[in-house]
Amino acid sequence: MSAALILVIIASYFGVLMLISHVVSKNTSDDSFYTGDRKSPWQIVAFGMIGAVLSGVTFVSIPGMVGTNYFYYAQFVVGNVVGYVFITYVLIPIYYDLKLVSIYSYLETRFGIRAYKTGSLFFLISQSFGAALRLLLAAKILQYAVFDAFGVPFFITVLIILILIWIYTHKSGIKTIVWTDTLQTFFLLLAVVVTIYVVKGSLNLSLTETISSVVEHEYFKVFDWDFNSGNNFFKQFISGVLIAVAMVGLDQNMMQKTLTCKNKKEAQQNILVFSLILAVTQFLFLGLGVLLYLYAEKFGIHLDIENGKFINTDTLFPMLSLNHFGTIASISFILGITAASFSSADSAITALTTSFTHDFLDIQHKNSNEKRKLKNRVLFGFSVVIFTIIMLFSQSKGDVISTIFKVAGYTYGPLLGLYLFGIFTKIKIRDKAVPYICVLMPITTYFLNDFFIDWFKFDFGFMNIFVNAFLTVLCLILVKNNKTVILNKQ
Template sequence: MNSATILLLFVFAYFIGLLVISYFTSRNADNQSFFIGNKKSKWWLVAFGMIGTSLSGVTFISVPGTVGKMTAGDYPFGGFEYYMMVIGFFLGYFIVAAILLPLYYRMNLTSIYTYLGRRFNVEAHKIGSLFFIISRSIGATARLYLVVNVLQIFLLQGLGIPFWVTAAVILLMVLLYTFEGGVKTIVITDTLQTSFMILSLLACIGFILSNLNMSAGEAYTVLAEKDYTHFINFDVNSKTFFLKTILGGMFITIAMTGLDQEMMQKNISVDNLKNSKKNMLTFAVTLLFVNLAFLFLGGLLYLFAMENGAQYAQLTEVINGKESITNVFGFKDSAGNISNIMGDDLFPALSLQGYFPLFISVIFIIGLISALFPSADGALTAVTSSYCVDLLGINEDKTKTEQQKKKLRMQIHLIFTVLFFALIMIFKAIDDKSIVYLIMEVAGYTYGPLLGLFAFGIFTKHQIIRKYAIVAVTLIAPVATYLLNHLVSQHTDYRIGVELIIINGFLTFIGLWLIRDRSQNRVIA
């Protein structure tokens, strides 16, 4: 039995475990179990499980890969620069806990976009939900594509299995174990998956340190000498200038966690506000340490590659008139051919091409699968929930029985599974090698209108009475943001990075302010 077959057997066994959990958690499940877990989730389970959802395959694969990008221009993060965004994330979670969670609990929401309907009108409710569905569908499938592509390139391609089959089978797995229980099941499975992901992270760090015969302190010193550990980019014009990275990370968290139905439906499944806040803040602190460990692992991967026969070179590119340098490693395959590996592909190349022993490869593949499922199961459940609750109004529909509603919800769940498959195939065609930054940029365009809408609703008392005015503003703002980004990059040295979401949210807020009704004010209690 070859190593690829052994690894596939572990993947299969892992999935069987998820199905067993799903069987026990979905018994007697109804629509409220699917949407918000009947508000009986334990806060500490939600906190731990959310780590896996937040990290996903992007952190597991792409964040370590950013360490070796010796950035000097528009290229994504290099060294430990990504940690400035993590600090921004950390600050953002406190804002979510202080402002948004109390609002959601006070209004007893199943979908957080119901707030927009009560604060403004039904069009605001639906456009908010629609932006979430678009945002989460793109973000989740980008993350999912990253992991599926790794499995395909380094494990399944040699067995003659085409990419579309790999993607379809994995989505079918996710569909099967979320079909009945929804959030009630995901709270438990995400906890299991987060555990495996962190164990895989620690095991890989431990193995590499042992192989290099170094302590963690000694390894960090070597990485610092090679300039792999620089945290702060002082270039004001760069996309990763540290102040705008921190601010961008903070607002990304507010939007992608606090204004995101997937993340919030787990939080509001906790029995009360106090415990939900405990969940959010525990989760925020834990992420500081976990992300730092992933960056440290990224540096170790480059040291390990150089010490274990991978041919090393530097790729110099000129991007928008600026020089960017990236570390590249040449790996020999079974036929003796050398293929260049960089960025997202480095960790899986070392793990699955014979550089790591089999037991570490098994641990890696379990960690990878554990990173894959939380980014897919929660997203699939959340977009189904939002479509049913916000766009179809399934909770208020008195013409259907509970069984008819459940059947409709399952049909929608299946439709979104097919949509996710189509989006994964689109990402395969794009084939971006550093997807972490692509996701952040897309989020700037799709979550920005949500940021502006909620900010206007919470921090002003103005009402908007023109029926489709809110829809018009939320569609125009991302287009204006895109045009502004293009003009700035073409005519100045400044590069807009993760602050894109702030600009988009601000333009949405200004647009809503200009169309506000000055004759009456209204506040939601």
């Protein structure tokens, strides 16, 4: 398929996004950018969140990682479901009862202003890196599929994507994104279904035979009971629970969509339905991964191998889709990866803007003109931040999804510790100590993991978030405000 045709497809897709933005942007208020006027249908929010969570990273990384990591990721997915139940029945009621716009203002209510600012700052760091790494992978694919043919430098490709996102989000923000994410999720899932159908036909398999081929394949290893392995079941399951709570329940990006629902009950329905559909979709991605390797093996397609292991596994899905699966599959893949690119980046930039303007600029107390100016400046500023991070990591290799979750363990760990401590204890703490704890604990976790690997051959893996949160909680106990506790007892 020619690069020109792909470019036309992307342009047409963007045109549809602009049409949605135009329709949704009518009759908006100053707060529509942040809250969506709290009128979003929960079914639409649930479906759209799938695309935001999956992103371009999941789209290509999960199928590719099957060749090196088998089905072990499924252990993590099961843990995610449990984490979403916690979000539904513990966090959602708190957010709605306090009528929060920025979810980190809970920390001010519970601990104090410094905990609040620290929690928000850690989100800003976490989300900036996460959004940039997700968009990096998608931008690389679009560069390979389209822009290389026109001699466009990679940094221009990234700029184009960010400018397009700004165009359709800057006016109505989350109110627009709730609806555009729904369209983007549809195309993302359509691409997977079409690819499975094409591969199934190429391998001359019936539906039953396709399922059997996946289940009976050597890569279909779901459970790892080696306690020293980073893929150990208990490590994957527990980290799946904690990372779901941290990266969805404590993430302004994900929760901002949920808080646009009309009431608490609908927000809870949204999370439960979203979690089940997401789990099924991720299993579908794993199955697709096996089929892609079967296809490559049958047709003698060369895959890069180093020291007996596949490398650059993130290129498997795009390479086969664009060069071997035919026009229909290529078009669906381009639409899918484009949808994933916009879906993950637009909501992330909007959430970053919301958090910074509410948590650091006190925008809720500004007049309408000041609100618009501040919002647009911050929106532009975070676009620059994400562009910078993308360029810094532009030469990275390997599956990006593992990198994202490892980074999340260090950046979201203190947030998780703060919220768990705040929700499950009534202990008052010295608020001024919180910033120091939240900076030192990720560093401690990093060196502790290195120590365990060197001395005990024990890798924390994704469990670094558990260690990080546990150390944070332990330190918060050590800095409790004894004077305040005594006064409360009298």
